[in-house]
Amino acid sequence: AENGYDLWLRYKPVHETSLKNNYQSVIKQISASGNSASLIAAITELQIGMKGLLNVSLPHVKTVNVNGTLLLGTPSTNAAIARLNLAELKDLGKEGYLIKSLQINRRSCTVIASNTDIGLLYGSYHLLRLIQTRHSIQKLLIVEKPKIQLRVLNHWDNLNGTVERGYAGSSLWDWQRLPGYLDPRYTDYARANASIGINGTVINNVNASAKSLTKTYLLKAAALADVFRPYGIKVYLTARFSAPIEIGGLKTADPLDPEVIKWWKLKVDEIYRYIPDFGGFLVKANSEGQPGPQDYKRSHAEGANMMADALAPHNGVVMWRAFVYENIKGEDRAKQAYQEFKKFDGDFKSNVLLQPKNGPIDFQPREPFHPLFGAMSKTQLMLEFQITQEYLGFATHLVYLAPMFKETLSTDTYAKGKGSTIAKIVEGKLESHQISGIAGVANIGSDINWTGHPFAQSNWYAFGRMAWNPEASPETIADDWLKMTFSTDPSFVVPVKEYMLASREHAVHYMMPLGLNHIMNLGTHYGPGPWDKIPGWNAHDYHLADAEGLGVDRTDKGSNAVEQYFPEVRQKYNDIKSIPPELLLWFHHVPWKYRMPTGKSLWEELVYTYYSGVSAVEKMQNTWDGLKDKVDPLRFVQVKQLLAEQQREAAWWRDGSVLYFQTYSKMPLPQGFKVPA
Ligand code: GCW
Numbered sequence: 001a002e003n004g005y006d007l008w009l010r011y012k013p014v015h016e017t018s019l020k021n022n023y024q025s026v027i028k029q030i031s032a033s034g035n036s037a038s039l040i041a042a043i044t045e046l047q048i049g050m051k052g053l054l055n056v057s058l059p060h061v062k063t064v065n066v067n068g069t070l071l072l073g074t075p076s077t078n079a080a081i082a083r084l085n086l087a088e089l090k091d092l093g094k095e096g097y098l099i100k101s102l103q104i105n106r107r108s109c110t111v112i113a114s115n116t117d118i119g120l121l122y123g124s125y126h127l128l129r130l131i132q133t134r135h136s137i138q139k140l141l142i143v144e145k146p147k148i149q150l151r152v153l154n155h156w157d158n159l160n161g162t163v164e165r166g167y168a169g170s171s172l173w174d175w176q177r178l179p180g181y182l183d184p185r186y187t188d189y190a191r192a193n194a195s196i197g198i199n200g201t202v203i204n205n206v207n208a209s210a211k212s213l214t215k216t217y218l219l220k221a222a223a224l225a226d227v228f229r230p231y232g233i234k235v236y237l238t239a240r241f242s243a244p245i246e247i248g249g250l251k252t253a254d255p256l257d258p259e260v261i262k263w264w265k266l267k268v269d270e271i272y273r274y275i276p277d278f279g280g281f282l283v284k285a286n287s288e289g290q291p292g293p294q295d296y297k298r299s300h301a302e303g304a305n306m307m308a309d310a311l312a313p314h315n316g317v318v319m320w321r322a323f324v325y326e327n328i329k330g331e332d333r334a335k336q337a338y339q340e341f342k343k344f345d346g347d348f349k350s351n352v353l354l355q356p357k358n359g360p361i362d363f364q365p366r367e368p369f370h371p372l373f374g375a376m377s378k379t380q381l382m383l384e385f386q387i388t389q390e391y392l393g394f395a396t397h398l399v400y401l402a403p404m405f406k407e408t409l410s411t412d413t414y415a416k417g418k419g420s421t422i423a424k425i426v427e428g429k430l431e432s433h434q435i436s437g438i439a440g441v442a443n444i445g446s447d448i449n450w451t452g453h454p455f456a457q458s459n460w461y462a463f464g465r466m467a468w469n470p471e472a473s474p475e476t477i478a479d480d481w482l483k484m485t486f487s488t489d490p491s492f493v494v495p496v497k498e499y500m501l502a503s504r505e506h507a508v509h510y511m512m513p514l515g516l517n518h519i520m521n522l523g524t525h526y527g528p529g530p531w532d533k534i535p536g537w538n539a540h541d542y543h544l545a546d547a548e549g550l551g552v553d554r555t556d557k558g559s560n561a562v563e564q565y566f567p568e569v570r571q572k573y574n575d576i577k578s579i580p581p582e583l584l585l586w587f588h589h590v591p592w593k594y595r596m597p598t599g600k601s602l603w604e605e606l607v608y609t610y611y612s613g614v615s616a617v618e619k620m621q622n623t624w625d626g627l628k629d630k631v632d633p634l635r636f637v638q639v640k641q642l643l644a645e646q647q648r649e650a651a652w653w654r655d656g657s658v659l660y661f662q663t664y665s666k667m668p669l670p671q672g673f674k675v676p677a
Contacts, residue, residue, distance in 0.1 A: 002632035004449030007192050007457055008484035011052025011132070019134060020054060026101075026110060026137050028068030029059045034077040037230035038117035042072065042124040045191065049128040067108045070127075072120050074113065080104065081113050088143050089115055095199070095232070096145025097123030101138060110140060118199075118232035125195040132484045144468075147427045150317070150353070150382065150437030151467035152200035152236065153193070154282065155444070159212060164205050165388050165525075167395035168445030168452035173203060179223030186224060189444070190231035196464025200234045202439075206284035206321065208238040210246035213267060222274035234279035236319070239307065241283065242291035243267075254296035255306035268310040280316035281307055282355070282439075287324045300324075300340065301347040308349035317435060319382055320348075322356040322372060327536050332552075332559035334360040338371045346378035353382040353437050358408040360561070363391055363441075364517040365508045368573065368583050369408055371564035373422045374415030382437035383408070383426045387459045389443065390525055392507050395452025397646045398620065398639070399507045400500035402462035402474030409470040414566040423470035438467045453642055454635050457485060458500065475501060492630040499620045506620075508582070509613025510650040514606060515551065515586035518542035519657065527649065528656035543585070545664040549592050549602065551585030562587060581605075592665040604670045606661065610654040611673055617643065617650045651676070 014020040027050060030043055043060060050058050064071055064080060073081035075089065088098045097119040100111045112123035126144065130137050156164035157171040174183055193201070203221060204212045211217055225235040244250040244263040254260055271278050285292025285303055293303030304320040311318060325336040337356060348354065354376065359367025363386040373381060385405055392399045409423040420430055428436035440463040443451050451457045458481045465477045478497045486492060511528075512519055521529035522537045532539040544552050554561035555574045562574045572578045573587045581597060584590060592603040600608060621643045628636055655675050662669070669675065 001634040003634060004454050004457065005188075007450065008132075008461055008481055009049075009191060009195060010484065011049045011128070013055060014053050014131065014134070016134070023131055023137060024054050024056060026068055026108075027054075027058065027070050028056070028066060029061050030070045030072060031061050031064055031080070032072040032078065032120075033062065034073070034117070036077075036117045038121050038232065039072070039077075041191075041194075041230045042117070042121040045121070046070070046072075046124050046128065049131075053128070053131050064104045064107055064109055069104075069107060069109045070112070071104065071109050072112045072124070074115055074117065074120065076115075077117075081111070084111065084113070086111075086113050089113060092119065092143070092145050095119055095122060095197075096143070097126070098144075099123055099127055099140050099142040101140045110137065121194055121230075121232065122197060129195075129480060129484065132488075133480050134483065134488050146197055146468045147423075147470060148436045148438050148467055149428075150200055150279075150319075150435065150439075151198050151464065152202060152279075152319075152437060152439045153198055153387075153442040153444075153463075154202045154206065154384070154439050155442045156205040156207070156388075157203060158205050158207075159209050159217070163445055164207060165386075165390040165441070166443070166445050167388065168443060168447040168450060168456070170446045172444060172446060173220075173224065175217070175220055178220035182223060182227055186227045190228045190233055192450075192460075193228075193233055193464065194231035196461055197468040198464045199232050200236055200279050201228065201442075202236040202238060202282045202319075204238050206238050206282060207288070207290060208240040208284070210240040210243035212237055213239065213243050213271075214247055215270070218271055218274050225275045225278070229277065234277055235275060236279035236282055237271075239281040239283050240291065241285050241293065241295075241303065252296065253291065255293050255298050255303045256296075261306060261309070264307060264310040268314065268316065272314045272316075278314065278316055280311050280318055280351070282319040282321070283307065284321045284323065287321065299344065299347075301344040304352045304354075305347075305349045308352045312349070312351050316351065317437075318349075318352045319355050319437065319439065320352055321384070322354050322370075323362075323384075332554065332561050334554065334561045335559065335564060338375060338564045341372060342375050344379070345376040348379055350434060353380045353435060355382040355384050355437075355439060357384045357386070358405075361517060365392055365504075365512050366404075366407075366515070366582060367517060368586060369411045369413065369422055371561075373425050374413030374420060374566060375564065377415065377431050380428065380433045380435050380437070381425055382439055383422065384439045384441070385463060387440040387443045387463050389456065389459075391520060392504075392511075393646065393649065394526060395443070395447075395456050396642055396649065397507060398453060398455045398500075398503055398643065399459075400455065400462070400474070400478060400503045401459045402466065402477050403501060404504050405462065405466050406474050409466065412569075414568040418568075420566075427470065438470075440467070454485075454638055455500070457481075461485075486635070487630055489630055492627055495623050496627070499623060502616065503620070506613050506616040506650075509609050509616065510653045511613070513609040513613070514581060514602075515583040516543055517586060528653045528660075530657055530660050544589060545661055547664060547666070549590045549594065550606070550661065550664070551589045552587070553589040554587045558589070592667060600670075601667075603661075603665045603667045607658055607669055607673055610658050614647070614650045614654050617647045621647060 075082040097114040286294040356370040424430045519530035522532040594602045596605045
């Protein structure tokens, strides 16, 4: 049965006869020279793909001698490519590629050219995608290169096989049997990532264990790196700041202590002996109980730079997270990372990237953008998204995240006037930085379909595509993904794409509408909990419902978090008249009777929005039920069951939240709305 293991690389036969004939006539054989592992991976993928899609076995030949030759190569390893003198290659860098239809020796050919074999692999996936999504492959002229350099998955995988906030089974990494046993799944993981341009993976949790830096585990990591290398994927590790004490036998981890400096230098040298192209470290320091430089009264910059110095001779980088806060009564958590880090702008070494989350609190269903974006022009900022749905229904709810990624990336910070979008900052373009990067906390686990929910695969896919091109459209990505993963039938693709695109907004509506946030169950992060209280945490601090109204005043009359944004944004958020309704309660404490732009009172709007979220899920269920004949039976039933679960849980969120807030508003539900008995 179709179980989802093949992800978007299913390569099911093209049934449309004329299209199939056409594809077959354009691609009959492959000509390539060279034997690098990446080139072989590219050829193998093309052969698997074309076999599946077109039922042809492509011979691998040396010369272009017939019409329908697919010529693959770099100018330095392939004489035929060199002879073409392709001007396009100049600007393509190391990972870009060109796909071009042209005549060679009077034969019609399709050329995939690049400056490196990794570019050829990327180009091969692109060509396959064109067929998978039924595009024409005649008269091609495709020039592609990534806009962000480091496109990295962050696995929050523990050495004991559990995954922090992972909902798709246990860790993919079988530490027990590594390095000797290489699960074929590692190769499939690498293929999937390469097909969407992901070029780095941090294989262990940011809540790190020092053990992962011991020789035993480094050799295991090296074995994974060997599998991933042909696919252009570098391995990174999280580095526990106190490792010099825990595994090095030192008395301190003070980043200015000469012994500590030496320890990290030797450790890094050792890592590069096992993994010559090791990417570097990801560090969560002085955050949620993790050790860090502040334990020694040193700054984040001093900590990051110490590690950066150790990595620099090997071209490794430090990705230093900016997710820091303390639960201090009266302090606005949304302001803390900015307060902590802005002052270090310009202090970080050139191989450090600072990694804030997309929003200032914590991967909530909707947050305004993190105010550090735009505020640290001398610092390379690496954006962190969460692909795993910690706050968006785990692997139970269908929530397509590309619109959320897009929302952040396209937001204008006004840092250097209009057009200073987060995409430009992350691409390094706004300030011409040397290194650029983007990270996504992976939603991948040992589940046979990798991500638990069949549709959660789309979030892995979309992250890769948008990391490659932050301007890419969520709609195009959904369209491609659906065609590759499920079916090219428009009567399936059109309605499902529509509800994928709306799904994140639906989830916001039934969970945390109008700028509400952090009102989930505080222990599990699952289900509603605006009433919840656990040691150190009180959900009430995040919504401040009272007899008057709802929401947190972050304006200049309140915590003044708005001050951390540039004037255009600040004014917009500060003024209740201009705040976008979807961020209203994030920035304002609003009277229950306040008139919303829709004419409804805040209370009515809140209730209405919660209910609309649930009915939208019900509509998704109906749509899906109507598509039974267009989907393979197993995945049809899986999605059907999950949607039913999502519907129940959406109603749980709605009823719990509405009834709870009603204890403050003391207002009746608007006419026509009922909480089920
Ligand atoms: O959202 C919170 C999660 C923690 C996570 C932390 C972080 C890895 O609840 O599980 O820890 O964020 O991003 O560091």
